[in-house]
Amino acid sequence: MSDLLSPLWRFLMRRRWAYRAVFSGVHGDLVLRDLAKFCRVHETAFNADPRLHAMLEGRREVALRIFKHLKLTEDELWRLHSSEE
Numbered sequence: 001m002s003d004l005l006s007p008l009w010r011f012l013m014r015r016r017w018a019y020r021a022v023f024s025g026v027h028g029d030l031v032l033r034d035l036a037k038f039c040r041v042h043e044t045a046f047n048a049d050p051r052l053h054a055m056l057e058g059r060r061e062v063a064l065r066i067f068k069h070l071k072l073t074e075d076e077l078w079r080l081h082s083s084e085e
Contacts, residue, residue, distance in 0.1 A: 012077055019069035039063035
């Protein structure tokens with residue numbers, strides 16, 4: 001994170017701000033609780049049917065991404081993105 005003004009850094013911070021803006025407040029909390037349940041954030045997504053298992057894992061992955069963007073610090077988000085490249 002040597003250059004805080006880099007386009008990538010600005011993009012990540014703008015996206016982080018957007019996630020927090022959308023999922024904040026009473027309505028955001030309600031939606032997040034619903035997503036956590038529907039996407040099985042706190043339980044396994046395993047299913048013996050491989051197609052159903054893949055669908056459930058996809059849901060879970062999306063929900064976990066949302067939760068990460070809401071909870072990670074700027075440095076953690078930067079390190080996470082840097083390790084994905």
